[in-house]
Amino acid sequence: MKLFKTxxxxxxxxxVSLPAxxxxxxxxxxxxxxxxxxxxxxxxxxxxxxxxAMRNKQGDLIGFEIDxxxxxxxDSGWKxxxxxxxxxxxxxxxxxxxxxxxIGGLSITEARSKxxxxxxxxxxxxxxxxxxxxLAKGFNKVSDFNSRRIKIAARRGAVTVQVARExxxxxxxxxxxxxxxxxxxxxxxxxxxVIASSPKPEQEAIRHSDSxxxxxxxRLSQGNEAFAVRLGETDKAEFFNQxxxxxxxxxxxxxxxxxxxxxxxxxxxxxxxx
Numbered sequence: 001m002k003l004f005k006t007x008x009x010x011x012x013x014x015x016v017s018l019p020a021x022x023x024x025x026x027x028x029x030x031x032x033x034x035x036x037x038x039x040x041x042x043x044x045x046x047x048x049x050x051x052x053a054m055r056n057k058q059g060d061l062i063g064f065e066i067d068x069x070x071x072x073x074x075d076s077g078w079k080x081x082x083x084x085x086x087x088x089x090x091x092x093x094x095x096x097x098x099x100x101x102x103i104g105g106l107s108i109t110e111a112r113s114k115x116x117x118x119x120x121x122x123x124x125x126x127x128x129x130x131x132x133x134x135l136a137k138g139f140n141k142v143s144d145f146n147s148r149r150i151k152i153a154a155r156r157g158a159v160t161v162q163v164a165r166e167x168x169x170x171x172x173x174x175x176x177x178x179x180x181x182x183x184x185x186x187x188x189x190x191x192x193x194v195i196a197s198s199p200k201p202e203q204e205a206i207r208h209s210d211s212x213x214x215x216x217x218x219r220l221s222q223g224n225e226a227f228a229v230r231l232g233e234t235d236k237a238e239f240f241n242q243x244x245x246x247x248x249x250x251x252x253x254x255x256x257x258x259x260x261x262x263x264x265x266x267x268x269x270x271x272x273x274x
Contacts, residue, residue: 029235030235030239031235032229032230032233032235032236033235033236033239035100036078036100036236037078040077040078040079041078041079041080041081042069042072042073042076042078042079042080042081042100042101043081043083043098043099043100043101044069044080044081044082044083044099044100044101044102044103044104045083045085045090045093045094045098045099045101045102045103045104046061046065046066046069046082046083046084046085046090046102046103046104047084047085047086047087047090047104048061048084049087049105049155049178049179049197049200050063050179050180050200050203050270051063051064051199051200051203051260051261051266052064052065052104052105052197052260053065053066053082053104053105054270054271055270055271056269056270056271057269057270057271059271061082061084062266062269062270063260064105064123064256064257064259064260064261065103065104065105066082067256067260068103068122068253068256069082069103071247071252072103072240072243075243076239076243081099083098083099085098085099086157086177087104087155087156087157087158087177088156088157088177089157090102090104090106090157091112091115091116091228094116094228094229094230095115095116095230097230100229100236101227101228101229101236101240102116102227102228102229103227105123105125105197105225106118106225106226106227106228107125107159107223107224107225107226108121108223108224108225108226109159109162112228115231116228116229116230116231117228117229117230117231117232117233117234117237118226118227118228118237119226119227119228119229119237119240119241119244120226120241120244120245121224121225121226121244122225122226122227122244122247122248122253123224123225123253123257124222124223124224124225125197125198125199125223125225125261126197126198126219126220126221126222126223127159127160127163127195127196127197127198127219127220127221127223128195128196128197128198128200128201128202128214128216128219128220129145129152129193129194129195129201129214129215129216129220130183130186130193130194130196130201130202130204130205130212130213130214131145131186131192131193131194131212131213131214131215132186132187132189132191132192132193132211132212133210133211133212133213134189134211135186135189135191135192136192136193136213136215139192139215140215140216141215142167142168142216144215145168145171145192145193145215146167146168146169146170146171147170147171148170148171148172150168150170150171150172150192150193151171151172151174151190151191151192151193152164152168152171152172152173152174152191152192152193152194152195153173153174153175153176153181153182153183153185153186153191153193153194153195154173154174154175154176154182154194154195154196155175155176155177155178155179155182155196156175156176156177157175158179158196158197159197159223160195160196160197161173161175163195163220163221164195167220174190174191179196179200182194182196183196183200183204186211186212187208187211187212193215195220197223198219198261199261199262201214202214203264206264227240227244
């Protein structure tokens with residue numbers, strides 16, 4: 001009888017402790033996501049470059065990434081706080097916890113995957129070259145630009161620098177903090193070409209049809225853009241992956257991408273110099 005009472009007591013103790021154990025497990029299952037929920041605000045690291053993110057004439061942020069971040073926050077019951085960051089410092093800033101996630105046209109690469117945890121891709125752009133009609137007249141082959149006398153402008157820290165070096169190893173790559181500066185370098189006659197993520201080269205070639213042209217019919221590379229969080233933050237990545245899956249399924253991501261990348265309907269909103 002004594003042994004039976006001891007067993008019953010042990011069973012009751014285990015039963016009482018189980019809910020507490022389950023509660024603790026549930027509370028720690030999404031620790032990184034919980035921090036955002038508790039704060040009520042999603043802090044988004046981004047860098048301004050057209051048409052991903054830019055300022056309108058009133059000084060407000062607009063663009064594809066801005067739409068994505070706002071919709072993600074709204075669907076999740078959060079406010080959104082944008083943290084504009086220089087492109088070459090955007091990953092270090094994420095790692096130093098200045099924001100929760102990078103939503104800024106960041107392409108998935110093997111090198112970056114060693115520093116950050118990527119979500120599934122939510123957009124697929126590419127890299128293209130716009131060339132000077134005066135300095136690169138008649139150029140239509142990769143070999144035409146792969147020369148020591150050729151200067152190619154690019155935005156510092158962007159994947160386009162890597163593509164430029166791999167595609168045109170002999171050319172001199174000029175790097176600038178702002179993409180607009182890179183394009184201006186070609187318009188000023190100081191470089192033969194500028195390399196950037198599509199659709200920037202194509203759109204600038206339309207805007208400056210007297211000065212720029214697209215020498216290649218195919219993009220130099222195809223990219224997969226994803227959100228980036230810190231390594232180990234799998235709960236955030238899984239949550240964002242589900243959102244990307246849902247917004248892909250209902251066509252919203254495609255519709256927003258088409259608006260910003262396949263039209264110029266938005267260009268009158270943009271402040272000068274972008």
